[in-house]
Amino acid sequence: MPNLLKKIFLNEYHESHGAKFAPFVGYSMPINYSTGIIKEHLHTRKSAGVFDVSHMGQILIQNTESNCTKLEKIIPLNLDNLKLNSSSYSFILNEKGGIIDDIIISKLIIDDLTYFFIVYNASRKKIDEEIFIDTVKSYSILNNNSLLAIQGPHSSKIISNLFDGIEDMYFMQIRNFIYENHSIFVSRTGYTGEDGFELSIPNSAIDNLINDLMSNNEVILCGLGCRDSLRLEAGLSLYGNELYEEITPVEANLSWAVSKERMKLGGFNGYQIISKQKEEGVSQKRVGILSKSKSILRSKMKLFNENNQNIGTITSGGYSPTLNTSIAMAYINKIILKNSSKILCSIRNNMEEVELTNLPFIKHNYRKGTI
Amino acid sequence: MTEKKYSKDHEWISIENEIATIGITDHAQESLGDIVFIELPKVGRLINAGDQVGVVESVKAASDLYAPISGEIIEVNNELTNSPQLINSDPENSGWYMKIKLNDVEELKKLMNYDEYKETIK
Known part of the structure; x- marks a missing residue:
């Protein structure tokens, strides 16, 4: 059978640096390097790790009045008010207010024109791009750009010699820089709960950039394995696990990402449903779960109360290298929870008591400022 | 004399005086990752070759452990409960997980020697 997996541009680089690959949403992706997931994870929390996330989708859409109006129908943000050189977490919504994808949308100026730069999930690329193509004009899907992330408390210090003024940026800000005559976008964002940056760069300049990043001996290469354990500790949702088309931002406990102004004005997909849910509340909430034994909690495991009532299901679970125990995120029914004194998890036909906790498990370490 | 055998489920079996010490191979721990x-089996349980006896979980996924031979479980490596990483650091020695008193020494013939096992993981 032919190998149908797509390869990212730096595939050979990762191969020669000891990456172990696994199929991930149609791509052959580095899961970990010889360092191993746990050490990569801890190193990112303590210092800095570089992740290749070039499987993700990237698009530039020109900020015209018509594009703006059409995007605001599917994205519940006030795009006019999105500040230049700022990024915002948001969604593409379907008509029922369900989440087609979760995205980061930024505003940039390139050659005197204003653009929206959107980064979207690899698993939703095809669907998202069909929507963009149907919705907007004057866009460019950046198939020839890679996306690298440097994450961890030392990230800013490490890349400050490559990009002037990078240390002045705050969390959720973005700037374009010229790197070796190429225009690259650097945002202070990430998916680990740590301070860090994501760099969108043309493939023609990436060989030099990765070498520049890795020339600092504090930095190690990190795979998607620890990216998942880092985001889980940070309580960040993953499309396909916590997020899917049948769930709204309110049900996913992400209504903070729907702009207040748009909640008043409406005019976006699923507004009626979302507004009603915000007003009346929803029956479920997203919570953190801690294992009390050494057992590893995994997605799809069912949760019960002491009366054997199904109270919810784990959406993401695994081992937390920072806490040295298993952690999970789950949606649980708030009404049943009120009448429950114990939460039990069904692990391979055993019922094990687990502990409910708030999210995130690890405090976010962003460089927040008043923008 | 000690004899070492391998199973298709990537376990090693070291036999001495009809007692088999069993663990997962270096190749298996390498591909499982951290x-x-x-989940260790219970001491005293009688098992048949192929029975699921436990579970080993890496950061990535859970994998079942299968008995490579039949017999009675006479000891498990409780040290692994607190230090499962021993399986990564010393898979074919202190990372063993159970000892079995063999039912039938003839069963050992169905297992592979090192060279045969090495061929299967190429």
Whole structure:
């Protein structure tokens, strides 16, 4: 059978640096390097790790009045008010207010024109791009750009010699820089709960950039394995696990990402449903779960109360290298929870008591400022 | 004399005086990655070759452990409960997980020697 997996541009680089690959949403992706997931994870929390996330989708859409109006129908943000050189977490919504994808949308100026730069999930690329193509004009899907992330408390210090003024940026800000005559976008964002940056760069300049990043001996290469354990500790949702088309931002406990102004004005997909849910509340909430034994909690495991009532299901679970125990995120029914004194998890036909906790498990370490 | 055999499920079996010490191979721990949990079988359980006896979990996924031979479980490596990473650091020695008193020495003939096992993981 032919190998149908797509390869990212730096595939050979990762191969020669000891990456172990696994199929991930149609791509052959580095899961970990010889360092191993746990050490990569801890190193990112303590210092800095570089992740290749070039499987993700990237698009530039020109900020015209018509594009703006059409995007605001599917994205519940006030795009006019999105500040230049700022990024915002948001969604593409379907008509029922369900989440087609979760995205980061930024505003940039390139050659005197204003653009929206959107980064979207690899698993939703095809669907998202069909929507963009149907919705907007004057866009460019950046198939020839890679996306690298440097994450961890030392990230800013490490890349400050490559990009002037990078240390002045705050969390959720973005700037374009010229790197070796190429225009690259650097945002202070990430998916680990740590301070860090994501760099969108043309493939023609990436060989030099990765070498520049890795020339600092504090930095190690990190795979998607620890990216998942880092985001889980940070309580960040993953499309396909916590997020899917049948769930709204309110049900996913992400209504903070729907702009207040748009909640008043409406005019976006699923507004009626979302507004009603915000007003009346929803029956479920997203919570953190801690294992009390050494057992590893995994997605799809069912949760019960002491009366054997199904109270919810784990959406993401695994081992937390920072806490040295298993952690999970789950949606649980708030009404049943009120009448429950114990939460039990069904692990391979055993019922094990687990502990409910708030999210995130690890405090976010962003460089927040008043923008 | 100690004899070492291998199973298709990537376990090693070291036999001495009809007692088999069993663990997962270096190749298996390498492909599983960082091991964070093991569910050990119960001492005293009688098992047949192929029975599921436990679970080993790496950061990535859970994998079942299968008995490579039949017999009675006479000892398990409780040290792994607190230090499952021993399976990564010393898979074919202190990372063993159970000892079995063999039912039938003839069963050992169905297992592979090192060279045969090496061929299967190429």
